[in-house]
Amino acid sequence: MPSKPFAAPLHDSTLGALTRGYAWLPDRMRSAADGSVYRTRLLGKPAVAVRGPEAVLFFYDEEHVVRKEALPGPVLDTLFGRGAVHTLDGNAHRARKALFMALLKDDESVTQLGFLVRRHWRDAVREASRAGESVVLFDTVAEVLALAVRDWAGLPLPDEETARLARDCTAMVDGFAAPGLRHLRARRARTRQENAMGALVRAARERPADGAGPTPLEAVALHRDLDGELLDTHTAAVEVLNVVRPTVAIAWFAAFAAHALDRWPHHRKLLRADPSGAHAVAFAHEVRRFYPFAPFVAGLAARDLRWRGERIEKGTMLLLDLYGQNHDPDLWHHPYHFAPQRFSRAPRLPDGLVPQGGGDPAHGHRCPGEDVTVTVLSALVSELAALDYSVPAQDLTIPLSRVPTLPRSGFVLDLT
Template sequence: MRIYGTAVLAWGGTGVTGREAEDVSRDLADVVAGFGFRAPAYARAWRARTRLDAWARDLVRDARAGELDPAEGTALHTFARGAGRDLPVRVAAVDLLNFLRPTVAVSWLGTFAAMALAEHPDEAARLTGDGADAHLRAFADEVRRTSPFVPALTGIATTDFRTQQHWVREGDRIVLDVPGTNTHPGAWPWASEFRPSRFLEEQPGEYRFVPQGGGSLEGHRCPGEGVTTALLVVTLRHLARTGFTLTAGPVRTDRIPTLPRQLRISAVAPGGLRPLVPFP
């Protein structure tokens, strides 16, 4: 969370560093952690969002007033002085947060990537040798396929339709089983096994691989999917070159988004990976 947060704050041109960057990163993470869960996580998320809204509005105002000078091409410059310069401050601030918050959310998948690498240390050589780029991308996609980051997506039907043997009426609530779709044995060979090589052999269709929604990017698929994968590739490239011990507890599937109950990375040093150690 802290690493992804401080990185995106710098990348976004906010100029926030040090303790303030860590505090903002924590607030961004709290919003993500509370989006699908009841109190107290929801209450923390609500308070964090209130602080972030005020903070982002101040950034936009300061940049427009010339008190901040974000680099051209950064998110803050775009929303304050670039294409978004005519947006109301409130709207520009929301757009800025919509750039920062999803990047921090990728740290949840980064955690699952570290766990997967610790569980499959033999993959590290493929992620650092010749042709590593393709293997890194494949490993990242397999992490997204097998990680229950968002166990379900829901929506309301806007029209009547029939699918398979089921009638859906306008107004019905639809629940998409994301992990079930990504690991369905009828759609995936060796569905329950962690096999990054599957993504070297083929790229699955838009409705079979749905870690961030199904269909095209113009529909209900997350437009940040490419950025998510790129961030995971960078994370995996670093981890594969680093020796570490990862200690983790069981993954909590009683909340959205999911995470291990406990996780610790230690003994970071150049060298080979050590196997994952479960918490006692």
């Protein structure tokens, strides 16, 4: 196929991306010639956005896309941390990723985390009912998740410090793409928690093994990278946070799940009559598909490439439009209908559903925490559906211009 002429200069879309949020890339992709490639500039660099299951394979081929130097400093200093697995390529990436796969792809261990979440959730509900207080679901779930992942990962932290950890983790996610105060709060939260986790890593390295098998904290502290060396303390702290922070971030999906139960209340009945939990799992998948969380992922072209006739020069920023793909009418029947049954009837398209990236998680950068997310979210969905509560008047709008977004009120519920 002949290559399309290169249309330069292109205007820089950074401001549009920041102000239009989740609508920016899907809108631009819709207006592109064949709807599957969009060329622009981002952060002053040429950028090409793609989407669709074939684009996922193209994007996650490490011969095509590299991550080193792809993520801007402000994102590393808030969301992921310097030296994180997200920034590695090739064998160095695979060696580090093996650590996460061993921790997060073990069914028994993931189930255990789900149990801990239910236990801490029930404690929180009991306490709030006793106090007769309204609950801001987002804040409560974030704290519940921090307590659960603390117990699961073996972090020796008292409850008050765990509550601080919960607030810091949500601040890191909330401020990564925001200007001003939100960004500053995210940076401060990261510095505080990198220091705190660094101290736990040092202590874990000094403790003699107790024969019970390593906790996730110990697994990170004792992990040896490709060079056979332990991670330096800072990098180990970053990677402990790369387990804890995204687990706490499931609070975003929990608030969206509560929003869905409020808007489409017939699901409550289906969930209450669901002893196997199958509907809760389908509901969790649909929450991940339908609601906006990660807008896109980015990398750099490893060499000169060609995609659908488009020439992509080495060093060009490549974007994979996750939110747009999860609402692409070519992939999803009535994509703007909330329909969990689409995940019970039909087998899922390989690389169709991409709220947490695509491709093979062991070899590429796909999120290793999808099993944890679905297990934890479906547990919370079942718990919410079983609970009697009312939803007082509040602002439940979800602004698409804000990244990350949330029902504005955080979803308040009154326990009856």
